Amino acid sequence: MTTELHNVRGAGEAGAELAERAKALLAGGAVKAVLSWRRDLTASRLQPALFEDVTELGDLFIETEPGLNLAVYLRRAAVRGLFPVSIVTRPGDLRSIVVLVQEGQLKAEDVRPLLFDSDSSTILPGDTLAELLPWLRAHYPARDFEDGQMEAVTALEKLTPAERWAYWKDELSRCIRCYACREACPLCYCERCIVDLTQPPWLEPSAHPRGSLTWNLIRAYHLAGRCTLCGACQSACPVDIPLMVLNRMLAHHVLKEFDFAPGLDPAGPALLATWRREDPNELFR
Amino acid sequence: MTELTIAQNQLREVVELLLGAYPRVIAPVLRTGGAARAGETEFAPLGGAEEAWFAAINTVTSMKECFLPRSEELFQFQQWNGEGALRSHLPDEQPTILLGVRPCGAASLPLLDRVFLEEPMDAFWACRRQRTTVVTIGCAQADPFCFCTAVGLAPDSPVGSDVLLLPRADGRFAVRPLTDKGHTVVTQIKGLLVAGGPAPLLLAEVPQRFSLAQARAWLADHFDDGPWETLSLPCLGCGACTYLCPTCTCFDIADEGKVSRGERRRNWDSCSLALFTQQASGHNPRPELWQRWRHRLEHKFRYFPERYGSVGCTGCGRCRRFCPAALGVEDTLARIARAGAERSEAGALPKV
Secondary structure, eight states: OOOOOOOOOOTTHHHHHHHHHHHHHHHTTSOSEEEEEEEOTTSSSEEEEEEOSGGGOOSOBOOOSSOOOGGGGGGSHHHHTTOSEEEEEOHHHHHHHHHHHHTTSSOGGGEEEEEEETTTTEEOSOOSHHHHHHHHHHHTTGGGGSHHHHHHHHHHHTSOHHHHHHHHHHHHTTOOOOOHHHHHOTTOOOSSOGGGOBTTBSSOOSOSHHHHHHHHHHHHHHHTTTOOOOOHHHHHOTTOOOHHHHHHHHHHHHHHHHOOOSSSOTTSOOGGGOOOTTSOOTTOO | OOEEEEEGGGHHHHHHHHHHHOSEEEEEEEOOOTTOOTTOEEEEEOSSGGGBOOOSSSOSSOGGGGTSOSEEEEEEEEEETTEEEEEOOOOOOOOEEEEEEOHHHHTHHHHHHHHHHSSSOOHHHHHHHHHEEEEEEOOSOOOTTOOGGGGTOOTTOOTTOSEEEEEBTTSEEEEEEOSHHHHHHHHHTGGGOEEEOOOOBOOOOOOOOSOHHHHHHHHHHOTTTSOHHHHTTTOOOOSHHHHHOTTOOOEEEEEEEOSSEEEEEEEEOOTTSTTTTOOTTSOOSOOSHHHHHHHHHHIIIIIHHHHHSSOSOOOOOHHHHHOTTSOHHHHHHHHHHHHHHHHHHHSSOOOO
16 A cells, blocks of 8 residues: 655656646636645645635646546546536546447546556646547557566466465455555445445454455446446555556456457446357356 | 563563463564565464564554454254254364453453443353463554554553553663463463663553544534534545454454355455445445544544443554555544644644
């Protein structure tokens, strides 16, 4: 989880450019608010901020570690009341917005995203989904599965099923059922989560190994084919569960089995909601 | 005037002696989770002295879990053909040392004793409290999230401790037994103790970043008209801050198993979660996130002191340190304390 005290910085030139782009959108009336980060009161961490007044926009800060995905605030009534808003994103965040549009939770015109690419430390030109999608498609999902990202997944896949199960039982049993992972995820938007249903209960709410294993696996399955690997869940987890390893492993399987990656086509079909005759059947042994 | 001292680098020997004398010694250990960061610690019972790690400013999870586990069985039940049986086991009574809490951790215990030991007494809590001796290590370092001094505590506060080890400028700890239990523990390590001359303590500087009095006055005045939506905007409504908090104790009761056989468990719960106040009627008095955030602040800093005489917070800073959105109670307290100060000057309610 993110406990690092950031040398809080404005991401250099990118921070100043980001502020200029956001100011132009806000001052010009294209958006009613800007969702970005600001330094907290002690300047030791970045926290999300909603700017409605162009005079409040100083240098903007960019969370370069995964940290929070600001798209999670797009479902809040206070923010929806100000649509359209500009929102500072990294690629995983922007792709999660594409999934929200695809799933009918958001309209493309509700957001004017500004996209920061940490690989090149630049703000991409363009501030609509349509303008930014070509860049996303050119670089993703390939970047998600580069060797550096896949080390842990590859190591796990070399284990026997029994060894891999033991690994996940060990990691997931640390869960304290705080649901920070769920609340930090923009795609966990169900008004009543399956784990909160009590009459009858579907999952055991207790933070014992069996209950926690069930919760984490159910959540991973509900995200398969949807998760855009923004990293907010693992960053939020107070007990250091390597959720991104699980999510990346699932995303890799989705790519291999179905040649599909989420968050790149707002008009496309949702993977697990669509059946095609030509879907691969090798899964069934 | 002399005081008992040990060298700061003798903590490993202290642990060895205590492991020989007590069936259970709990101390900070390095975390081993797949996503753990270097240097992060949590409390765990020690298998060997080499597992203890005292270099972190504080543990991530608090020592609360040593007294109120995240999930515990209250009783098992069985029923068949109209006959039923209930089996309940209290925790064991094995004498336990809790070593390496910070003053902000120890200070939470008298607060929680008010909640759990007043009638009706909680036997599970009482058992773990009675079996445990709290050996606190004062703070030579703090980080920007610590705020014990704002809530009336300090890096050398003795509240809640049985023994207090305070770092001295000469590289030793002053060893201060404060209770009968504490004296018993100190006897176990007397071979390591050396009488030391007076030396200044080397304690962390924890600047007081806001006025608690001003924040509390504002909370009393602005339950209804405070800018709670703005203040709570970063909040995600997860339970992370409440579960890490050493003074949060809300719990949920869950029955698991089948009609014929199962168990009743007590699990950590959080007032931040949306269904915390969902009633059987279907009504929820706190359906909005800003209402839940308001409650969190009002409960810790107004209702708890009104009932028990002290604020329900020890300033450990975990809520802000680990909040995914860098919020925590301190962010709100600092903003409203500022607003309170400005209001008393200007007469108008400023933005926070």
